[in-house]
Amino acid sequence: MLVETLPGARRGQTLAAALCAFALGTLPAAAQTVKWDMSMEDRANSLPGEGAIAFAEDVAKATNGQVVITVHHGGALGFKNKDHLNAVRDGVLPLAQSLAGAFSGQEPVFLLSSLPFVARNLDEAKLLYDVARPAYEEALARNGQKLLYSSPFPPTGIWAKKPLRTVDDLKGLKIRTYDVNGTITFKNLGAAPLQVSFSDVVPQLGTGNLAAVLTSADGGRSLKLWEFTPVFNDLGYAFPLNITAVNADAFGKLSPAQQKAVMDAGSAAEARDWTAVRTWEAKNYDVLRENKTEIVKDAPPAFLDALAKAREPAIKDWLDKTRANGKSILDTFAQKVGHQ
CATH class of the missing domain: 3.40.190.170 (Bacterial extracellular solute-binding protein, family 7)
Structure with a gap:
């Protein structure tokens, strides 16, 4: 759930002026703290689970603590993968990480990565994702969401x-x-x-x-x-994928600098997870x-x-x-x- 917190009014600013500014939404984005809860079913000790924690840390660091993401692993918020598409679309959750195929009832394109024996290795799995990414982005946009990053599973x-x-x-x-x-x-x-x-x-x-x-x-x-x-x-x-997506309205309320920080953190998370998966199997x-x-x-x-x-x-x-x-x-x- 997205929460925006107004810090104390500056010295000399009246309470009335502060309340008016809050009501009119005219306070600068830098003066707001955004708190997001991120739902996922995978455990914290899994590859995507560890990656999600690193993603949240990157966002907090890049925004100087203005955007704080709390990752809830193991379905702790009560949502299954199949629930996430609607929950994020409707603003019940600001963002979630989900097994892509769980969205197939509404957006069958997300079954692609788990089609058996289509991608035969990690290089092909990444290529398949790169080819399909525009289709994933379009499907999420139809559901009021923005793709942040993918996280692959070992075979x-x-x-x-x-x-x-x-x-x-x-x-x-x-x-x-x-x-x-x-x-x-x-x-x-x-x-x-x-x-x-x-x-x-x-x-x-x-x-x-x-x-x-x-x-x-x-x-x-x-x-x-x-x-x-x-x-x-x-x-x-x-080689199925997890997809992390954010509610478009929630994302739109961020300042341009905050939006860039979130997107950059998503790009870093994707690169990190696709690199980590290559050695994860041995571990x-x-x-x-x-x-x-x-x-x-x-x-x-x-x-x-x-x-x-x-x-x-x-x-x-x-x-x-x-x-x-x-x-x-x-x-x-x-x-x-x-x-x-």
Whole structure:
């Protein structure tokens, strides 16, 4: 929630004049303190969680404490990723960081980064984001918001109770997915997918509603998933994004200097997180090994081929919903990848 605080009136200024200036909104922006609450579901010890803290610190420093952002991790404000688009649009939250695919019900373009096996590595994931960024900005603008920065996740794999090597290992598996792409893909493979918000994963594992979790090594580390699913199957399934967006009206109330500070901090956060993700996986694996997690790599080609085939309906569904815009993004991406 945005709060603006008026400091004490200068010496010689009457109380009436101060109240009048406040009512008319004529006080200079430098005399105001802006306090924003930022909601996100990821934990503070995750890559995007740490990045959000650094972003808030950069904003406070660049504005000399005039813009203060308090980051609330783990869904502490009561909002899920899927709630953020409307909450920020309606001004209930001034800004939020969200798993992009959670917005797919209203803006399907945000499912792009989690289309299985489209981006095959971090370089391609960044290229895909760069190609799609104008479309993301347009979608957010339709919802009264401004894109501040993206934060990538390490590649998605499957946390399970055993290594997954064949399609038969997926049959009937109660697996958590994070968006409709995963739900379509794993249903086609005979699994029993359940779309579950990140902050609800551990409770669902605890009750037995889930037996496996589609997420990154980073997500699993932050939730200590080895306590339920001691095997991480590294599949390179997708490189989903978190998107940090601010309410356009709230942003518009900042002074030009404050706006620049927020945007510069967003650019720095994006560059920092995209750099950090390249070494984050090794750090994750060190923690996983310390906690006796079995890391399974080099999935059999036949298994990966089956996953790739099962994803085709998800890609078709995305293209049907995004139409020419989606096709243009994928065509441009494919052309740029081919030229790398």
